[in-house]
Amino acid sequence: MWEKWMRRALELAALAEGRTSPNPLVGALVLDQTGRLVGEGFHSRAGEPHAEVGALAQAGEAARGGTLVVTLEPCCHHGRTPPCSEAVIRAGIARVVVALKDPDPRVAGGGIAQLRQAGVEVIADVLREAAEEQNHAFLHRLKTGRPWGVLKWAMSLDGRTALPNGLSQWISGPPARAWVHRLRAGCDAVVVGGGTVRADDPLLTSRGQRLPEPLRVVLSRSLDLPEKARLWDVDPAPTVVAHGPEAAGRSLVCGPERLPLEECEPKALMQALANRGCNRVLWECGPKLAAIALRQGCIQEVAAVVAPKLMGGMAARTPLGDLGLQRMEDVPTGMLQHPIGIGDDWLMRFRLRACIDFNR
16 A cells, blocks of 8 residues: 555655755655545755655645655754654644655654654655665765766767767767756766866756756866866856866866865765765766776766767777776676667666775
């Protein structure tokens, strides 16, 4: 019985995909005493009312004596919004069905405990695995202190990301490029290196599929960047240029924000982005930076678009630089999702297994 309603709550949570960071995705619904649906809600963005509050407001007095079904344990602390646990108790809810206990140390079971102390019946872990999957990026950031990293590339069937002369536009077709815009819309930041800015002059927006647009980030060791680039126009989307102490005294073009790091490395950048509330970060960088990000544990997932083209060339660029591997036993492995056709191209999504150690 509860699985049916929890699936609906998960559907509601998904409506805010890419817009709630640093908060998780949360959906909720209210059933009256007869089991009739009387209220629904979802958390639309950070600072806005939580899912439980929206569902309870829609239900009104019909919530009294009823059941709240919610994908995440109601919060019990004062943040940008009041505690949801108190709102649930005031509404007279008799039963709360929860998918996932909140791992945030400010909650961590406290919301459930508060509800039970008030005499509310709590049923936990209903479709827990589905809720964990929906919020895997949020959970990863809480556990590791870094956002979930997705590395994206487009390549030919023979594994090339550019011709020997460097030309790469366009390997994939329009449907696949539109999919990339949707992928960006589900991320909080998009990262490239200075080489990509110089070679491709990318825009890195979702083309309006998300407002505000994700943060655009350039990681540059030298700040050897062109004076004119589409990323410097911050009207469509904000841009941050991150660098290490070696570039501290060098000037930067007007427009983008400057982000000094203790060291100009992907791991330092990911920690800084986590501090800014990013749950999911998309890497659209060149092979050298991609390899470093992978070695430093900044990549958890690969999204590769494979085009039915043969580009050839021994000197042609490939998606990844040298990982420094000497043994097949050290090669990163993971779970490959079923390929999806997008126009004439194929999308391959690959989630890395945990605990990869490149220093053995």
